[in-house]
Amino acid sequence: xxxxxxxxxxxxxxxxxxxxxxxxxxxxxxxxxxxxxxxxxxxxxxxxxxxxxxxxxxxxxxxxxxxxxxxxxxxxxxxxxxxxxxxxxxxxxxxxxxxxxxxxxxxxxxxxxxxxxxxxxxxxxxxxxxxxxxxxxxxxxxxxxxxxxxxxxxxxxxxxxxxxxxxxxxxxxxxxxxxxxxxxxxxxxxxxxxxxxxxxxxxxxxxxxxxxxxxxxxxxxxxxxxxxxxxxxxxxxxxxxxxxxxxxxxxxxxxxxxxxxxxxxxxxxxxxxxxxxxxxxxxxxxxxxxxxxxxxxxxxxxxxxxxxxxxxxxxxxxxxxxxxxxxxxxxxxxxxxxxxxxxxxxxxxxxxxxxxxxxxxxxxxxxxxxxxxxxxxxxxxxxxxxxxxxxxxxxxxxxxxxxxxxxxxxxxxxxxxxxxxxxxxxxxxxxxxxxxxxxxxxxxxxxxxxxxxxxxxxxxxxxxxxxxxxxxxxx
Ligand SMILES: [Zn+2]
Numbered sequence: 303x304x305x306x307x308x309x310x311x312x313x314x315x316x317x318x319x320x321x322x323x324x325x326x327x328x329x330x331x332x333x334x335x336x337x338x339x340x341x342x343x344x345x346x347x348x349x350x351x352x353x354x355x356x357x358x359x360x361x362x363x364x365x366x367x368x369x370x371x372x373x374x375x376x377x378x379x380x381x382x383x384x385x386x387x388x389x390x391x392x393x394x395x396x397x398x399x400x401x402x403x404x405x406x407x408x409x410x411x412x413x414x415x416x417x418x419x420x421x422x423x424x425x426x427x428x429x430x431x432x433x434x435x436x437x438x439x440x441x442x443x444x445x446x447x448x449x450x451x452x453x454x455x456x457x458x459x460x461x462x463x464x465x466x467x468x469x470x471x472x473x474x475x476x477x478x479x480x481x482x483x484x485x486x487x488x489x490x491x492x493x494x495x496x497x498x499x500x501x502x503x504x505x506x507x508x509x510x511x512x513x514x515x516x517x518x519x520x521x522x523x524x525x526x527x528x529x530x531x532x533x534x535x536x537x538x539x540x541x542x543x544x545x546x547x548x549x550x551x552x553x554x555x556x557x558x559x560x561x562x563x564x565x566x567x568x569x570x571x572x573x574x575x576x577x578x579x580x581x582x583x584x585x586x587x588x589x590x591x592x593x594x595x596x597x598x599x600x601x602x603x604x605x606x607x608x609x610x611x612x613x614x615x616x617x618x619x620x621x622x623x624x625x626x627x628x629x630x631x632x633x634x635x636x637x638x639x640x641x642x643x644x645x646x647x648x649x650x651x652x653x654x655x656x657x658x659x660x661x662x663x664x665x666x667x668x669x670x671x672x673x674x675x676x677x678x679x680x681x682x683x684x685x686x687x688x689x690x691x692x693x694x695x696x697x698x699x700x701x702x703x704x705x706x707x708x709x710x711x712x713x714x715x716x717x718x719x720x721x722x723x724x725x726x727x728x729x730x731x732x733x734x735x736x737x738x739x740x741x742x743x744x745x746x747x748x749x750x751x752x753x754x755x756x757x758x759x760x761x762x763x764x765x766x767x768x769x770x771x772x773x774x775x776x777x
Contacts, residue, residue: 327669327691328479329536331488331684332522333378333438334515335371335462336495336650338503338544339363339660345512349520350664353539355673357666358709364680365543365661367616367654368580371495372408374542374681375439379421379488381685381699383617388417389440390623397572397584397625406458415443420697422486422688423450429694431485434478436471438488452478452487462492463511468518469525476529486692491518495650498545502647503658508545523666536667536691540684543650546658549634550647557601557631558638564596567640572625575639578651579632582625590626603632616654617700633658671711679705 339362342350353359365374366384368391376382376389384390394408395401408414423433424445434452435441442455454474461467468491478484494511501507519539526532559565559575567573569589575581585593590608597606607628612619618628631637633652636644652659660678669691683705689696690703690710 326485326534327536327667327693328484328531328534329486329538329667329688329691330475330479330522330526331378331438331486331688332491332537332539333375333488334491334539334541335493336498336543336545337512337515337541337662338498338658339662340657341494341503341508341512341662342516345509345516347512347516349516349523353519353523353537353664353666354675357537357664357670357672358674358676360663360676360678362657362660362678363540363663363684364678365654365659366680366682367618368651369543369654369659370578370580370651371542372405372439375490376415376419376421377682378540378542378684379423379438379440380419381682381696381701382419383682383700385617385620385624386700387419388621388623389415390618390621391574391582393574393577395572395574400572402574409439409442409455412443415440416445420445422685423488424448425689425697426486426692426694427451431692431694432483434475434482434484434487435489436475436487437490437492439490441488452482452484460492462496463514465514465518468514469521472518472522472525476525476531479531479535480529486688491515495545498648499646500648502547503545504547505647508648519664534668536669537665538684538688539662539664540681541661544657544659544661545648545650546633546652546656548636548644548647548649554603554634555601556638556642557604557635558641559597560640562596562600565593565600569593573639574625575629575637576643577637578644578646578649579630579636580651581629581637583627583629584625585627594627597627597629603635604637605630605632665709669710671709674709676709 366377368384370392372392373384373389376387377384380387392405392408394403394411394414403411421440423435426433427448427450433450435450436454437456441450441453454471456462471489475487475489478487494508494515497505497507497511522537523532526535526537560567569586569592570583571586572584573581575583583593594606594608597604600606607613609619609624609626609628612628618624629637630651630653633656636642636649638644650659661681680701682699683701683703685699686696686701686703687706687709690707
């Protein structure tokens, strides 16, 4: 009897505690580098428009500061502000040896990326999912000895604007989902950033490149269907930063540090300038105040901050890698060192409050509402959203699911989970009630049988000798 009861209870509790058997959600995160939030305003974008009808469109999103490629992409993958994840620049540097590595070479410097914060690929894999990445910044590095299960790093001198290669890369990723059974993939396209830099964000070349992006969005969605993935695949498309026109040809007074009275590169032991509108300086011992005082207020469009005085809203101070003096210029301006060496017509790296730095955001798939336009949010919030869709426990991060959960439907992903929990609880309660009824019936039956036996015994005991009667009583 007790053994049966224990088994019943174990069964009932196992139903109550069973892991949520939710429908499996897959997720593809796509970045089109430098796709500004309003790039679809002056170009026909039928595929992006269709995606907005079939899913969610945000007015814009706000990237973290510093608005450059590797740091902002690592925020997408980790949900951490740049000062917290430590990938503070596109360029790895060493202030002692004065060595610097450009963007592509920095992709292969493990210690630059593997800095205590795990990208979502590793977290997903540690929780039993399968992840991949194609060309996404950070893919080449390993993290605590682990890499994405499927990964593809672009070769040096890669042509980032070849539309045929874009389609091949798309099909490769869809093949990973279908044939390798991946749950999450991040996919990177290097445009329209390159075209925006070269020709400027207001150029016809940029508009043509946006059309190419739009065609590719259509191709991505049709490729998902052809690979039989449309029903379970969620697609998020966003970017790392926007783009702003650089003022030139004598229109403005350019910022060239060497021309600023009282400033000398002799007082600086290491510097990162000539890299768009941002810069960092490491003054020589006892020269910090001199350098700071010379630069502060020297140009009306140059912002100069000591690291510890950086505005909190920029979240760009805490990392040990950030140098003691930080510089940034207003939109339209660049920071030159000895003399101008930058000739791009478009740049990014400006304050993330500037509208020109805001990327676009679209999402479609079973987890998302249809035909919903939402207000802006910070890109740190994309990470907890992705973890939620995938059903994994996020690492410590700076985002909040509350900022994005209104984009999610209630049946398939999020509330699907709630519904399943309720179903499990209901089933469990039914099981417990059934068990109690069973126990009640068994007890009643036992009692009836016992009473009948006792009645029989009392009848027969009249005919038994006294010693047998004693034994029966002690039974
Ligand atoms: Zn970029």
